[in-house]
Amino acid sequence: MNCVKCGAENPNAAVFCGVCGAKLESPEEKREKIRRLEQELRELEEKKEKREEEAAALREQIGCAEERVRGLREEKSRLIGLLLSEGGEV
Ligand SMILES: [Zn+2]
Secondary structure: OOOOOOOOOOOOOOOOOOOOOOOOOOOHHHHHHHHHHHHHHHHHHHHHHHHHHHHHHHHHHHHHHHHHHHHHHHHHHHHHHHHHHOOOOO
């Protein structure tokens, strides 16, 4: 079994590296770590997908709001135009 820290070869039963003293991970510990990382990855990907859906919904809301602003500006211009044509003051 090779030390992950210094790369030295150690007996399979060793718990600590004979060269640098680092804790050696058994194959079972490595497999467990891989399982944890895969689980974490899955959760992050789910989170990312959710955020992307939220972002898409927000973009749609922004689009609607922009359309409403455009409509209100046009309505305002139209009313100002009407007032002016009637000789009124704005
Ligand atoms: Zn080592």
